[in-house]
Structure formats: structure tokens, C-alpha cells
């Protein structure tokens with residue numbers, strides 16, 4: 122693997138590939154190596170089977186604080202603008218979206234939400250009654266309670282795996298000394314005088330700047346190198362059910378989110394058109410504690426336990442969630458969704474909040490669909506972090522990317538590219554004007 126690189130990026134998901142792209146397109150940095158352990162890119166959480174494919178903008182996510190909205194919207198806008206430069210592809214699809222409020226308390230809540238974000242999202246509308254039934258007939262069919270929604274035509278469904286391929290291979294980067302090493306597993310990283318040496322199954326790589334965008338394993342790498350000890354990881358697996366009408370069609374055309382519990386960082390159950398299966402609706406994700414780095418890979422459960430052990434601070438954070446009157450029942454219910462026989466029954470009750478007329482034969486457990494979120498835990502306060510996190514060390518950056526980490530890929534890349542250019546020094550620069558011109562303007566979500 123030879124020569125000294127300027128930058129090594131560990132992780133070929135949407136975070137690592139976005140940085141690979143931004144360094145090539147908007148900086149004059151040369152000699153960059155992207156290292157990925159699997160034979161292809163984006164096989165884990167960035168795979169469109171493993172996540173909900175939503176570009177989160179902050180309008181229908183009632184658990185995002187008002188303060189956070191401009192930042193999330195900016196991140197989403199970068200991805201939407203990137204996609205607008207692509208030829209007609211299946212990478213990104215325009216898709217209407219809504220957050221549904223059921224009964225007066227939730228309807229009041231979404232009305233107030235609308236009031237507080239209308240200035241940022243002028244296209245967002247409050248809809249109810251016949252209009253809601255026209256937009257989403259199945260959401261209103263057989264409904265006995267009152268319902269209303271905040272609705273927008275400005276949503277996007279994203280195949281983040283295809284996006285990763287576009288970032289990595291969409292333009293030729295070879296002449297800039299950019300390379301991708303697949304099937305290359307990073308086992309250890311050590312600090313050297315000039316940067317870091319990365320020890321892989323295919324030999325050592327030396328780099329002046331290193332970015333760890335390895336998803337669930339990023340925090341473990343940080344801990345090993347003496348960083349991020351105030352953070353712990355709570356691994357939460359998500360499953361999905363597929364839903365179809367009796368005639369084998371999708372049940373909804375919009376992304377239908379529900380009001381979220383703002384004590385929890387992950388989305389409440391929602392129904393989404395599947396970007397890869399237009400005749401199906403995906404209900405989920407569920408949330409179940411599952412110690413592992415990778416879904417469907419038992420070996421990584423052992424690795425997880427070896428790496429983090431039984432962490433008392435994370436256990437305390439979970440204890441706090443379990444005794445809470447809102448989050449306790451949520452966790453208990455979610456634990457049941459995977460149980461044989463009753464799992465589907467309990468899930469059906471929950472999914473009927475979105476499609477009241479849903480019958481058992483209309484839903485089916487989606488096998489092999491759903492990844493694993495490593496929610497960050499603040500070990501001092503024993504609370505769950507509500508978003509992604511970045512730890513910047515000496516010549517090394519660690520990206521921890523629970524949801525909405527995929528949405529944030531280009532914003533993360535912009536920040537990391539600037540840090541790298543600053544670290545490597547003159548004559549390297551980040552072309553902010555070109556970045557803004559191509560990816561920030563005009564606002565595609567206005």
C-alpha cells in the first residue's frame with residue numbers, strides 16, 4: 122500500500138465517500154486513499170435496505186428542536202442540490218411527505234410546530250379532513266379519531282448506497298492520486314511523528330491526515346486512540362415490515378411520519394414508499410437493543426462486547442429510559458415486535474395509527490431489512506445524544522453517524538475538508554465559493 126498519503130479515509134459508506142468526493146471536487150489535496158473492509162461500498166447502514174431512505178430536513182421531524190432546524194435543512198439541501206446535477210437516476214426521488222397528528226393533543230402539537238417552522242418551510246401546509254383523505258386515502262379510511270397533518274411536496278427519498286457510488290466513482294479522480302482500497306480491513310491505528318500509520322489486513326498505510334468514517338466502529342477507534350471517552354454507544358437495531366393493499370399495491374405515496382417522542386433520538390414509526398420497491402410500503406423502523414457493530418453478523422457482537430464491555434454509564438442511561446413513563450413503554454413495546462406470533466399483532470396495532478384499515482395479511486416482516494444505530498450516550502449525564510457527533514483529534518477526525526447521519530454526509534464532508542486543508546497547510550485550500558455555488562445555492566427545499 123506503500124507511499125505516504127495526504128489523507129486516508131476509513132469507511133466507504135455515505136460519510137466517507139462524500140468526503141472523498143468533496144476533497145476531489147473542491148480542494149487541491151492530492152493522494153487520498155479511501156479504505157473499506159467489504160468488497161463493495163455502502164453495504165452497511167448506508168445501504169438502502171438498512172435505513173429509511175429519508176432526507177431529513179427538520180420540517181416533519183417533531184423531535185428536532187427549532188434551533189436545530191436551519192442546520193439540518195442546510196445539510197439536506199446540499200444532498201438535494203448534488204442530486205439535481207445528476208442525470209435521471211434512481212439515486213434520489215422527489216416524494217411528498219407529512220407528519221400525522223392523531224387526536225386533539227397531537228393535532229395541537231403539529232399546529233404549534235407549523236407555526237414555529239413556517240418561516241423556514243413556506244411549502245409546508247396544515248391539511249385535514251377531505252384534503253388529507255384525497256392526498257392519502259388509506260391514512261383516512263376507517264379512521265375513527267380526528268387527524269391532521271403537516272404536508273409538503275418537497276420531500277426526497279434517497280438511495281444512500283447509490284449516492285455513495287456516485288460520490289466515489291461519478292467523476293474520475295485517479296489523476297488526482299485518489300484511490301479506493303476495497304476488502305481492506307483496518308485493525309489498528311497508531312500515531313507517528315508525521316501523521317498516523319493505519320494497520321490493515323493488506324499492510325500498513327501512512328497518512329498525514331486520517332478521517333474515521335467507519336460508522337458504528339468510529340467511536341471504538343476513538344477510544345483506542347484516547348479520544349471521546351465522554352461518549353458511549355447504545356446499539357439499537359431497527360426492523361421493518363412491508364405493507365401492501367389487498368391488490369398488492371403500495372399503501373401510501375408520501376412519507377408518513379408520526380409525532381415523535383422528543384426524549385428519544387430515533388424516529389417514531391413511519392410509513393415510506395420504498396425507493397427500490399414501488400409496489401410496497403415500508404413500516405418502521407422498530408428499535409431493539411442489540412449489542413453488535415454490524416447487523417446480521419454475529420461475530421461483531423463478540424467484538425462489540427470485547428471493545429466496550431459492560432459499560433455502567435450506558436447501563437445507567439438505559440435504566441433512566443426504562444423507568445421513564447414515556448420511553449419505558451416504548452422500549453417494552455419495541456422489544457415485543459420481534460417476538461414470534463405476538464410480534465406482528467403488536468406491530469399491527471401500532472401501524473394502524475397510520476393506516477387504520479390495515480389487516481394482518483397486509484403486512485409482512487421484512488427479512489434482512491434494517492441496520493443498527495449506535496446512539497451516542499453522554500456518559501457524564503447518562504443521557505442519549507440526539508444526533509451525530511464529531512471528535513477532532515491531533516491529525517485525526519472521528520465521525521459518529523447515527524440518524525440523520527446519511528442526510529448530513531455532505532455537510533460533514535465540508536467541515537472535514539476544511540479541517541484537513543487547515544491541517545495540511547498552504548498551498549492547499551477549500552473552494553468555498555464553488556462549493557456554495559454548486560451545492561448550497563439555490564435552496565432546493567424552499
Ligand SMILES: Cc1cc2nc3c(=O)[nH]c(=O)nc-3n(C[C@H](O)[C@H](O)[C@H](O)COP(=O)(O)OP(=O)(O)OC[C@H]3O[C@@H](n4cnc5c(N)ncnc54)[C@H](O)[C@@H]3O)c2cc1C
Pocket residue numbers: 131132133134135136137156157158159162163164165166167168171172173174175176177281305306307308334335336337338358359360406491492493494520522523524525526527528529
Ligand atoms: C434503521 C435505520 C434507519 C435510518 N434512517 C435514516 C434516514 O432515513 N435518513 C438518514 O439520514 N439517516 C438514517 N439512518 C442513519 C444512516 O443510515 C447513517 O447515518 C449513515 O448510513 C451512516 O453512514 P456512514 O458512512 O457514516 O456509516 P456506514 O454506512 O455504516 O459506513 C461505514 C463503513 O465503514 C466500514 N468499516 C467499518 N469498520 C471498518 C474497518 N475496521 N476497516 C475498514 N472499513 C470499515 C464499513 O464496512 C462501512 O462500509 C438510519 C439508520 C438506521 C439503522
